[in-house]
Amino acid sequence: MSLDPIVDPRTLVARQERANLVLVDARSGKDSRERFEAGHLEGARHVDLDRGLSAHVSNPAHGGRHPLPDPQMFARVLAWLGVSSQKRIVIYDDKGGANAAARLWWMLRATGHPRVQVIDGGYDAAVAAGIPVVRGPSEHSDQTTAPIGGWASPLADIDEVARAASDPGRLVLDVRDPSRYRGEADPFDPNPGHIPGAVNAPYASNLDVDGRFLSRDELAARYRALIGNRDPSDVIVSCGSGVTACHTLLAMEHAGLPGAKLYVGSFSEWARSGRPVAKGDQRG
Missing domain, CATH: 3.40.250.10 (Rhodanese-like domain)
Structure with missing residues (x-):
């Protein structure tokens, strides 16, 4: 269960x-x-x-x-x-x-x-x-390795992200800090900005002032406002390198909205791909 x-x-x-x-x-x-x-x-x-x-x-x-x-x-x-x-x-x-x-x-x-x-x-x-x-070093288990067949949760590659970002029926969420989304500065990746068409939804907004997750109802209201009538499976979540995007996927599942896709490469891949990069607050 x-x-x-x-x-x-x-x-x-x-x-x-x-x-x-x-x-x-x-x-x-x-x-x-x-x-x-x-x-x-x-x-x-x-x-x-x-x-x-x-x-x-x-x-x-x-x-x-x-x-x-x-x-x-x-x-x-x-x-x-x-x-x-x-x-x-x-x-x-x-x-x-x-x-x-x-x-x-x-x-x-x-x-x-x-x-x-x-x-x-x-x-x-x-x-x-x-x-x-x-204190002390990490203990470890000596159990045998169980094989893993692959990644069963939904993933999106760079081509799907490009299509989704220009499709009104789908949504790409960029969960990075707004200044990185706007392209003001980026300490990690070249060509600062965002994927054209992606909407900024900073992952930090999943938390309250004490660093705890917002309630299920608050998170559900936040993400319902963002995704509108779309199904969560029509949403792709991106960040800098596929790590903090998982925070938003976690928050969405907690809110009863599972099924969004992870773009693992995220902006660190996009910014190096030769594809266009948008700047500013606007979508696109």
């Missing part, structure tokens, strides 16, 4: 509540392993966005800065974490679920795991709720 994709950390305070799940620390960055060893939620295992949840980047023009890994490589990561179809998986990061936690949630759902959740408010909220913090 599928769970709500967001879990309140207060429900995980009791040790027995964490004993029957796989708890994953997905805080990212070059020092993520050191930060994990300096302090992590009791029972958590560590995974790194660049080394565990993305393929090696040979050319961002083909797949973006965080392309999906080969499914069998990801299967080895899951075996190392101790993930199996019988386990409940709970993930946290320190970006309100916006970084690797949402990406791992999407990847697990895309490989058939229904019992996956992201901690609302992330690491800080979990610590404030009273989940113990411990």
Whole structure:
């Protein structure tokens, strides 16, 4: 049975509540392993966005800065974490679920795991709720690798994105910060701006001032206003490199609007493709 994709950390305070799940620390960055060893939620295992949840980047023009890994490589990561179809998986990061936690949630759902959740408010909220913090290296599982057939959740490639962005019956959401969408500056990608026709819907607006997700009703109202009469399957979600887009896919599922597609390459691929780039607030 599928769970709500967001879990309140207060429900995980009791040790027995964490004993029957796989708890994953997905805080990212070059020092993520050191930060994990300096302090992590009791029972958590560590995974790194660049080394565990993305393929090696040979050319961002083909797949973006965080392309999906080969499914069998990801299967080895899951075996190392101790993930199996019988386990409940709970993930946290320190970006309100916006970084690797949402990406791992999407990847697990895309490989058939229904019992996956992201901690609302992330690491800080979990610590404030009273989940113990411990030091030391990540433990790992020695379970065998279960094969993964591929990515079952809907994906869109660059050609489909181009068609959808010019089709009134479809919608491309760009969830980056408005200044990056407008093309004022971009610290990561060349040719700042956005995909012509894409609508800006910053992922940060999924959260309240305390870094917690808005309620289901608030998120549903927000996304219904954006997508109008379209079905969620007619929506493609894009960001910089296919990571924070998963935060919006998570929020939409929490709001009862599952089925939108992920554009993994996102603007990091588009900006290097030679395709036109739009600037400013206007759609187009």
